[in-house]
Amino acid sequence: MHNMDRLYEAVAEKGNVCIGLDTAPDYVPPLERKRASSDSEALFCFNRAIIDAAADAAACFKVQIAYYEALGIEGLRCFAKTLRYIRGRGGLVISDIKRGDIADTARQYAKAHFEGDFETDFVTLSPYMGMDSIEPWLEYAQKSGKGAFVLMRTSNRGMKDFEYQEVVSGNHAAAPRRLYDVVGEKLAAIAGRGVHGYCPFGAVVGADPKSGPEREEARAIRAAYPQLFFLIPGYGAQGGGAGDAALLLRGGNGGVVNASRSILKAWTKNGGQEQATYEAAAKAALEAALAMRDAIRTASPAQAGPRAE
Numbered sequence: 001m002h003n004m005d006r007l008y009e010a011v012a013e014k015g016n017v018c019i020g021l022d023t024a025p026d027y028v029p030p031l032e033r034k035r036a037s038s039d040s041e042a043l044f045c046f047n048r049a050i051i052d053a054a055a056d057a058a059a060c061f062k063v064q065i066a067y068y069e070a071l072g073i074e075g076l077r078c079f080a081k082t083l084r085y086i087r088g089r090g091g092l093v094i095s096d097i098k099r100g101d102i103a104d105t106a107r108q109y110a111k112a113h114f115e116g117d118f119e120t121d122f123v124t125l126s127p128y129m130g131m132d133s134i135e136p137w138l139e140y141a142q143k144s145g146k147g148a149f150v151l152m153r154t155s156n157r158g159m160k161d162f163e164y165q166e167v168v169s170g171n172h173a174a175a176p177r178r179l180y181d182v183v184g185e186k187l188a189a190i191a192g193r194g195v196h197g198y199c200p201f202g203a204v205v206g207a208d209p210k211s212g213p214e215r216e217e218a219r220a221i222r223a224a225y226p227q228l229f230f231l232i233p234g235y236g237a238q239g240g241g242a243g244d245a246a247l248l249l250r251g252g253n254g255g256v257v258n259a260s261r262s263i264l265k266a267w268t269k270n271g272g273q274e275q276a277t278y279e280a281a282a283k284a285a286l287e288a289a290l291a292m293r294d295a296i297r298t299a300s301p302a303q304a305g306p307r308a309e
Contacts, residue, residue: 155206
C-alpha cells in the first residue's frame with residue numbers, strides 16, 4: 001500500500017481538509033511572537049498548536065517550504081521539525097516544494113525530500129521540463145510508497161498563460177487538447193495503482209470559483225482522470241468554495257482540499273487579538289477546519305467515494 005492509499009483512507013475517516021502550514025511570522029499572535037526567542041521558534045510553536053488541535057479534522061497537512069526558507073537556516077530547521085512532528089503523530093504531510101529539474105539533479109532533490117532531515121510523505125512537482133523530471137521521484141514510490149502531486153490545472157491568476165494553451169495532436173482532425181490535459185494523460189499512464197485504484201502520483205487541480213462552462217470543465221477533468229487523486233488549492237482566501245471543490249471529488253473522496261490563511265488566521269477574527277495565545281489560535285483553527293470539512297461533506301455527501309477503476 002502506498003501513501004496515496006493512506007491518504008484515501010484518511011479522507012474517508014476525517015474528511016477532505018488539508019491544512020496548509022504556509023506560516024508567516026505575522027500569523028503568530030503578537031504576544032506569543034514577542035515571547036519567543038526567534039521567529040522560527042514562534043512558527044514551530046504555532047504549527048505544533050495547530051497540528052495538535054486539528055489533527056483529527058484534517059486528512060493531511062501541507063507545508064510550503066518558501067515560508068521557512070525565507071527565515072534562513074533556522075527556518076529550515078523549523079520546516080524539518082514541523083515535518084517530523086506531523087509524521088511522528090502518524091499524520092500525512094505534503095511538502096510543497098514544486099521541484100521540476102531533471103536527471104541527477106532530480107535524484108538529489110528526491111533524496112533530500114524523501115529521505116533524511118526533510119523526509120516527507122508527498123511532494124509537489126512541476127512537469128514542464130518533461131517526464132524525466134518526474135521519473136527519479138517515481139523510484140521512491142516503487143520502493144517506499146512515497147507520493148507526489150504534479151501541477152496540472154492550478155488556481156493562480158496566470159494559470160491560463162501556459163496550462164490552457166491548445167495542443168494539436170498528430171491527427172489534425174482531432175479536437176485540440178489543452179496542455180493540462182497532456183499532463184493529466186501522462187500521469188494517468190503511470191503504472192502501479194494502489195489498493196483503492198489511484199496512481200501513486202496525483203495532480204494539482206484548482207478549485208477556483210466556477211460558473212457555467214467552468215463548472216462543466218471541472219466535471220470533465222474529474223471524469224477524465226478517475227485514477228488521479230487531486231490536491232485541490234484555491235479554497236477560502238483564494239475565493240473557491242465547497243461547491244467548487246466538490247466538483248473535483250469522486251463521491252466525496254479522490255481529493256484533498258487545501259486551505260491555509262483561512263485556517264491559520266482564523267483567530268484574527270476574534271476580539272482581543274493583542275492578548276491572543278497559541279491555544280486561542282489553535283481553537284479558532286479547529287473551528288475553521290471543522291466548518292470547512294462539514295461544508296465540503298454537505299456539497300459532496302457520499303464521503304467514502306467509489307474505488308477508482
